[in-house]
């Protein structure tokens with residue numbers, strides 16, 4: 001039955017040719033990624049989507065915010081489709097526009113016009129629009145350092161949405177001290193900070209990725225205890241303690257390239273999403289690659305895109321029915337576009 005579904009997908013892909021483009025994020029399942037025209041991290045997929053002049057349909061194998069980004073960056077005629085509407089992102093859901101506007105109001109009262117907002121691309125179009133409208137930009141895990149450096153040339157302070165860990169890890173890389181960072185809690189509607197707020201340079205939104213939060217210092221200790229020769233490599237969406245305890249930390253792209261370029265026989269405990277770790281494991285049989293957390297840590301929403309959903313959306317398209325289209329309204333789209341192009 002799997003083979004039959006695969007053949008049906010291949011037939012539609014052949015028939016639709018350049019009219020159809022399928023980007024696939026590295027965290028997607030193998031059963032889906034085998035049909036991707038391009039695989040990549042969030043930054044690459046955003047850039048590649050922007051270049052798809054000939055595509056009438058982009059069937060995005062990733063999560064909701066990625067499909068929104070593709071819709072913002074492509075021409076109006078290009079329809080962006082998400083094979084399963086339930087493929088959200090728990091991190092992106094941790095900042096909504098009402099909370100953001102409320103928090104911004106308090107921050108303006110506290111700091112005046114000294115703040116520029118940055119948002120991780122893992123955020124809703126509304127948040128990107130807010131950021132674009134306030135002179136800020138999006139960032140991804142592969143350019144966060146560069147973007148934060150840029151933001152600090154624009155204003156005295158940066159509001160970093162919605163992932164506190166990527167924000168903190170990047171700021172620490174730039175030499176910003178822990179006491180120069182405050183956390184904004186959007187649920188309690190207040191700062192988490194002891195001291196004089198005047199010293200604060202980075203305001204971290206209290207959000208996190210539920211997948212990367214599952215890697216702990218305990219996992220690192222256990223791994224090193226079992227075998228001191230293992231290299232620990234983690235994504236910067238992991239907590240500060242985990243990043244400090246690891247040997248290497250960097251974006252999805254960095255993790256892939258580091259393991260690709262590593263010497264045969266080396267051992268790698270990887271702190272990122274399960275599908276990618278499994279893929280690295282099977283692609284690099286000359287090295288020992290495994291998850292830093294023995295429970296593996298899948299991203300459940302990424303996994304909602306599966307073979308039956310991909311087939312369903314493609315067959316609907318082939319029959320002339322556009323389903324699960326992701327459309328960002330014009331005014332939000334225009335403002336979000338500014339935030340994304342500032343990053344580019």
Ligand code: 13P
Pocket residue numbers: 040041042043122140141142209237251252253
């Ligand atoms: P990158 O693809 O930018 O590394 O982001 C990781 C992630 O969690 C995507 O959802």
Ligand code: SF4
Pocket residue numbers: 027063088089090091092122209210211212273299300301302
């Ligand atoms: Fe969101 Fe984390 Fe899943 Fe990425 S891995 S889609 S940040 S929940």
